[in-house]
Amino acid sequence: MDKKLAKTIGEAARSARLRAQLTQADVAEMVDLVTEVYGRIERGGMVPSVPTLLRLCRALRISADELLGLAGPDGSLKLAEPPNEQGEKPEVRAVLRVLRQLDSGQIKLLGRLAVALKKE
Numbered sequence: 001m002d003k004k005l006a007k008t009i010g011e012a013a014r015s016a017r018l019r020a021q022l023t024q025a026d027v028a029e030m031v032d033l034v035t036e037v038y039g040r041i042e043r044g045g046m047v048p049s050v051p052t053l054l055r056l057c058r059a060l061r062i063s064a065d066e067l068l069g070l071a072g073p074d075g076s077l078k079l080a081e082p083p084n085e086q087g088e089k090p091e092v093r094a095v096l097r098v099l100r101q102l103d104s105g106q107i108k109l110l111g112r113l114a115v116a117l118k119k120e
Contacts, residue, residue, distance in 0.1 A: 007044035008069035009053075014042045015073070016060035030059035 017027050028038035031052060040046045041056075048056060057064050065071035070078055088096070099107065 001047055003044065005068070006041075006047045009047060009067055010042045010044035012062065012067045012069065013056060013060060016062040016066070017042070019073075020060060022060075027056075027059055031055040 013027075017024070022030075024038050024042065025035045028035040031038070032055065033041075033052065037046075041048050053064065053067065056062070057067055060067075063071060063075070065077070066073060066075075072078060099110070102110070
């Protein structure tokens, strides 16, 4: 389970529920969950299935972007570049994708080649 995602979903769901002045039991009934299970979602103890996520969006009148932490309550997007690749050229990202698939011996060999190329 992705704990960060579970926490993000839980916090967004709780915030939306409170804005709508609903109880956990109200929301659980609306999305066809046991109240205890819905409580676990709000506490970040579990990530809901995609169908449950969709039902939560509808019941809480919240976008999936907001529920997943991709947007704020005002709809402003919070998207960022992928970590460690911000501002990299497409050619560099392509090389990095290949490097991630190599074993340590192959990476050492490429390192030596890069040093030799740099000297030229």
